[in-house]
Amino acid sequence: MANIFLTPNYICMGEGALQHSKEHMKKLGTKALVVTDASMIKLNNVKKLTKVLDEIQIEYEVFSDINCEPTNHMVDAGIDIYKDTGCNFLIGIGGGSPLDTMKAIGAVIGNGGNVCDYVGKPLKNPMPPTVCIPTTAGTGTEASKASVITNTKTNVKMLLNDPKLMAELAIVDPEFTLTAPPSVTAATGIDALTHAIEAYLSRKSFLMSDIYAVSAIKRIFANLYEAYTNGGNIHARNQMAVASLEAGISFTNSSVTLVHGMSRPIGALFHVPHGLSNAMLLCKCLEFIAPCVVDRLSILAKEIGCYQVGMSDMDAAKSFVEETKKLCGQLHIQTLAEYGIDRGEFFAAIDKMATDAIASGSPGNTRVPPTKEDLIQIYKSLWDESIL
Ligand SMILES: NC(=O)c1ccc[n+]([C@@H]2O[C@H](COP(=O)([O-])OP(=O)(O)OC[C@H]3O[C@@H](n4cnc5c(N)ncnc54)[C@H](O)[C@@H]3O)[C@@H](O)[C@H]2O)c1
Ligand SMILES: [Fe+2]
Structure with missing residues (x-):
């Protein structure tokens, strides 16, 4: 094609x-x-x-x-x-x-x-x-x-x-x-990572978008923590600027998927900055879709160096998700509660958010498109570890 x-x-x-x-x-x-x-x-x-x-x-x-x-x-x-x-x-x-x-x-x-x-x-x-x-x-x-x-x-x-x-x-x-404070560096850096991961996992991806997506993912894993902890490091900042551009090219030619679809309604209703709401959702969404994209996630594990000889594809895929969680942890990504969102208000909005997310078309680009009910469960899981 x-x-x-x-x-x-x-x-x-x-x-x-x-x-x-x-x-x-x-x-x-x-x-x-x-x-x-x-x-x-x-x-x-x-x-x-x-x-x-x-x-x-x-x-x-x-x-x-x-x-x-x-x-x-x-x-x-x-x-x-x-x-x-x-x-x-x-x-x-x-x-x-x-x-x-x-x-x-x-x-x-x-x-x-x-x-x-x-x-x-x-x-x-x-x-x-x-x-x-x-x-x-x-x-x-x-x-x-x-x-x-x-x-x-x-x-x-x-x-x-x-x-x-x-x-x-x-x-x-x-x-x-250079002047971006750590919280902005972290949230926007995870936004770029999300673009690249989603572009790579999208059903609209193709060879050229994959090249940019994989390069961006590797560059972000190698440089985001340094840019976050040492904002004056121009080398790390340059690598992140390149990665952001690569990630932008990858998703514009492929697409974003579940995370962005679910993130926009959180931003619209609760005014959580875009990068932060993506970061809050990224690992939960990855865990949810991982079984459908084991092959691709295992390739990413090899690309970022968290694959170990002898791992099955499933273990490699899990290892990539774990590395992503570790990075988000190092960047001190806030939870919805830490950001000051009221749990009751959030739960009352979940149905509208899931409807708006599906209507945006982005979740439908996931290789196995989720249902509205799936989205509702993922939103709930942001508050309750035992869901999902
Ligand atoms: N069009 C697209 O493809 C696309 C993709 C992803 C996100 N977005 C949109 O982009 C918006 C978010 O953009 P953003 O995350 O870059 O944040 P932003 O533009 O909202 O800026 C966030 C804060 O950081 C400050 N800031 C920006 N650069 C700074 C710097 N160098 N030094 C100090 N402070 C700085 C800004 O003044 C602001 O206060 C959202 O509306 C989101 O929906 C668009
Ligand atoms: Fe984005």
């Missing part, structure tokens, strides 16, 4: 990537809407960008009202600024939230209507040129055809998914990730 393989049009990566991208950015337009958040301004990252834009005589408008849960209203506000100030291309700088908002603004600028119109629907027209500058490693949105925006009316994290949401230029400079 043949497959299309998508990547951003241009990727500029490594230390100094922003400076190195000047000539390319110059070709994209004359006035940029810079979509970002308040902490990027505080950290001077926006200044670093606008200094470069000044050097190449590109005008800009900065829109920094994005928080960790971008909504349809933020997209609307960005569209108004883009139009009112005569922008003709877009730059997102920050974590996945500003980058996804930037892409959603681009989708609506190119196609009209409202962002809520495009859930599960193809985009007819391209976005204006877009530049993604990630500061977390990460969501991989710089290399993905997705954008996740919360619909404030339905309380659903909407998944926009179309090849036209792929960035024109991804600028992946690990220096921007």
